[in-house]
Amino acid sequence: MKALFIGGTGTISMGIVRRLAEDPQWELYLLNRGNRMSEVPEAVKQIIADINDEEDVKKKLDGMTFDVVSDFIAFDVSSVERDYRLFEGRTNQYIFISSASAYNKPAASYVITEGTTLANPYWEYSRNKIACEEFLLRKYRENGFPVTIVRPSHTYDERHIPLGVHGNKGFYQVIKRMQEGKPVIIQGDGSSLWALTFNRDFAIGFTGLMGNRHAIGEAFQITGDEILTWDQIYRTIADALSVELKAYHVSSEFLADVGEKYGYDFRGQLLGDKAVSVVFDNTKLKRIVPQMTTNIPFNEGVRRVLDHVLSHSEEYEEDPDFDKFCDKVISALEDAKKKVLE
Structure with a gap:
């Protein structure tokens, strides 16, 4: 054929x-x-x-x-x-x-x-x-x-870490933030479901x-059958890196609004996709492709990716603009919390 x-x-x-x-x-x-x-x-x-x-x-x-x-x-x-x-x-x-x-x-x-x-x-x-x-x-x-x-x-695939929030140059800067002990932004409260x-x-x-x-x-x-929360996804990545996850939760609506000012389409990528809990019923596919299943769970898949990423860092580009964006958002929200509590 x-x-x-x-x-x-x-x-x-x-x-x-x-x-x-x-x-x-x-x-x-x-x-x-x-x-x-x-x-x-x-x-x-x-x-x-x-x-x-x-x-x-x-x-x-x-x-x-x-x-x-x-x-x-x-x-x-x-x-x-x-x-x-x-x-x-x-x-x-x-x-x-x-x-x-x-x-x-x-x-x-x-x-x-x-x-x-x-x-x-x-x-x-x-x-x-x-x-x-x-x-x-x-x-x-x-x-x-x-x-x-x-x-x-x-x-x-083995070249890309799946994330909810990242810059225009991809996931690599988020991995660097994890390695450097910096907080990483997760949309919502991290409890929404994802495949x-x-x-x-x-x-x-x-x-x-x-x-x-x-x-x-x-x-x-x-889609695969494995369903994880976004906190579980990020925690699995941190575990594979042998670092502590410092999760900083930010509402998707806030990220959508502030992201537009910095050239990030979080409105589409979050409100239009990753902010929503999803569980896919794959019954229709399995009826005609019964061998379809999850053979590579995320805890295994992410280690395969990191093996490649950490040994081929020259293929990935740092994103200082997104790094600054994360620091600004976290700093602004922390200042706002202090004012509310005063």
Whole structure:
């Protein structure tokens, strides 16, 4: 069977690529600009192209058909419209990577199923994913376009620590704050529930949907079964670092407001996603992919990540601006507490 991935070298997709590279049933092609070719397994074939150059992509795919096409870098309707033009009649299944952040905010229930309403007034990213889903399902209903929708939640790999609050340069500065004995900001009171999925576990669910006729015209959320509070997540990271966690809890609403002044989109990332408790009911996925389960719990996954991060610190950039932001927020809130108590 032949599959084409657009992108294919990101956090979610690389776990799938590595799994398929070891599966003799699949012949896998990646279409991207070739920026991370050294990390792609030898068995995977590369098509070097910019997916936004539609005419060039048409030429390079001339005469090719696929059992599965999946676009890992489609974030707006114009992208899936382009994919529809390119792959209608050329694939037996088109898998769209949506997002679990598309589910209704504020949440009507903390238990999420594929039938939960899609609506997110806080985050444009999520609204764009919803619009993409609506376009593709319309094409399925009207023209039989063989779409499958996948909704990941918080998926991580061996290069990225999953956090609730971090700066524009990623998680690394938060890890440094922990190592330096500084307080780290956690949204809310740290008790809201969250699901984390290592990308190799995600790949089990995803590959189980590939070529599966029961998946056509359907949406599936793919997450691990492990549910943790945000305090537990940060405490697990601190334990792996062998440091004391100095948690400083700040309301998500306050972070959303103050973050805008410093260029941080906490409104979308917190109020539109991570501030809300979620427990995903994965019954629908497990019905057709029964092998889907959590094989790499967070306490193991985070140690794998830190092994890489601490031995490859040159790959990560410090973020002094976010460091100052954290100190300012904590100092301002401590001053406010003192005034209230006086």
